Amino acid sequence: MRLLILGGTADGRKLAARLHARGITVIYSVAGLVRMPKLDCQIISGGFTRFGGLPTFIQRNSxxxxxxxTHPYAATMSAKAVNAAAQCLIPCWRFHRPAWRQSTDDRWQLFNTWESLATALSGYRSVFLSCGQINQQQINDLAANTQQQIVLRTAVQPKYHLPANIRWIKAIGPFTLEGEREVMHKYHIDVVVSKNSGGNSTVAKLFVARELNIPVFMLTRPKLPAVVHQFSTQDDCLIHVLSVFSS
Structure with missing residues (x-):
């Protein structure tokens, strides 16, 4: 029996390592945009197109x-996984770390779409954009307000030309409170834009925003198609996989 893990997150790497150590045959898939993980199991990078698509890969590799x-916002890949599993008559499980919860001292505003969030940014001077890669249309939306400074932090350089009012910072988490304070003070940040990724790696920005009374514009998680089982703790996920693969 072989388990295909669609990864690209710290949780994915940890689960792959734990399952491989328990004797499960794991194939770990990663987009490969940031860095290749150090794992003892088989790793494929760059998607499934070169294999004829995900269903073909599943069938040829048993x-x-x-x-x-994957990341909670990787909606396209999650949907492809569910569809491919159904086509190949195998189960699709999902692990997503719990979302961050707003405290009474937080100044969060929740947005279901990028368009509504971008419109609401118009009254701010210096925006800390810490929500992963953005596309050309999103860049154009931000660049329209030439009086606004945008600080964009991503692990990989954007593929598109950035206008003069968007400053790019390359950085890979985990991030510290001290580092996030330095960024927000240096660039006089008055609003933070984030996805609700959950976990500890990037949560420090929310603590500092609360400390400095800075509003956070939070993109809510997308709704994903249902899976056979969904887990929010690694131990529960590990126990289930081991029970199925040892039966």
Whole structure:
């Protein structure tokens, strides 16, 4: 039996390592945009197009189940996983770390779409954009307000030309409170834009925003198609996979 883990997150790497150590045959898939993980199991990078698509890869490699441990906002890949699993008559499971919860001292505003969020940014002077890669249309939306400074932090350089009012910072988490304070003070940040990624790696910006009374514009998580089982703790996920693969 073989388990295909769709990864690209710290949780994905940890689960792959733990399952491989327990004797499960794991194939770990990663986009490969940031860095290649150091794992002892088989790793494929760059998607499934070169293999003829995900269903073809599943069939040719005798995959018994898919474990989706992609980023909570990787909606396209999660949907492809569910569809491919159904087509190949295998189970699709999902692990997503719990979302961050707003405290009474937080100044969060929740947005379901980028368009509504971008419109609401118009009254701010210096925006800390810490929500991953953005596309050309999103860049154009931000560049329209030439009086506004945008600080964009991503692990990989954007593929598109950035206008003069967007400053790019290359950085990979985890981030510290001291580092986030330095960024917000240096660039006089008056609003933070984030996805509700959950976990500890990038949560420090929310603590500092609360400390400095800075509003946070939070993109809510997308709704994903249902899976056979969804887990929010690694131990629960590990126990389930081991029970299926040892039966």
């Amino acid at each position: 995959i018994s189940a898919i474990l989706d441990v």
